[in-house]
Amino acid sequence: PGQLQVGQQLTGTVESIHDYGAFVDVGARRDGLLHISAVAKxxxxxxxxxxxxxxxxxVWxxxxxxxxxxxxxxxxxxxxxxxxxxxxLAGTVRSVRDFGAFVDVG
Incomplete structure (x- = not known):
C-alpha cells in the first residue's frame, strides 16, 4: 500500500498468532503487529x-x-x-480487575 500512515484503514491477512498478538500481512515490506489488546474492546x-x-x-x-x-x-x-x-463521558463498566476497570465509552 505504499507509505503507511497512522489512521490508514487496510485489509490484511493474519500470518501468525502468538500469546501477545498476531502478525498481519497488509502488503507492506513486513507484517504489522496486532497486539492482543488491539483486537477487541x-x-x-x-x-x-x-x-x-x-x-x-x-485493521487501522x-x-x-x-x-x-x-x-x-x-x-x-x-x-x-x-x-x-x-x-x-457516559460509559458502561464491562469488567473489573485488581488494577482497575474496563469501561466502554462508545
Missing part, C-alpha cells in the same frame, strides 16, 4: 477465540517506526474524536 483471555491464521481482517495503522515496523488495531476509532483531560 473487551479483555481477551485467548486470542485464538478471535483470530485464525489466514483470516482476513480490517496506529504506529509506524523509522525501521519499517508498524502496529495495527482492529478497534475502530472512538466516535468522540480527540478527548481532553477532564472531559466527562
Amino acid at each position: 473487551e479483555l481477551i483471555e485467548d486470542i485464538h477465540d478471535y483470530l485464525k491464521v489466514r483470516q482476513e481482517v480490517q 495503522v496506529t504506529d509506524v517506526r523509522d525501521d519499517g515496523k508498524f502496529k495495527l488495531t482492529m478497534i475502530e476509532s472512538s466516535p468522540h474524536g480527540a478527548l481532553e483531560v477532564g472531559q466527562k
Whole structure:
C-alpha cells in the first residue's frame, strides 16, 4: 500500500498468532503487529477465540517506526474524536480487575 500512515484503514491477512498478538500481512515490506489488546474492546483471555491464521481482517495503522515496523488495531476509532483531560463521558463498566476497570465509552 505504499507509505503507511497512522489512521490508514487496510485489509490484511493474519500470518501468525502468538500469546501477545498476531502478525498481519497488509502488503507492506513486513507484517504489522496486532497486539492482543488491539483486537477487541473487551479483555481477551485467548486470542485464538478471535483470530485464525489466514483470516482476513480490517485493521487501522496506529504506529509506524523509522525501521519499517508498524502496529495495527482492529478497534475502530472512538466516535468522540480527540478527548481532553477532564472531559466527562457516559460509559458502561464491562469488567473489573485488581488494577482497575474496563469501561466502554462508545
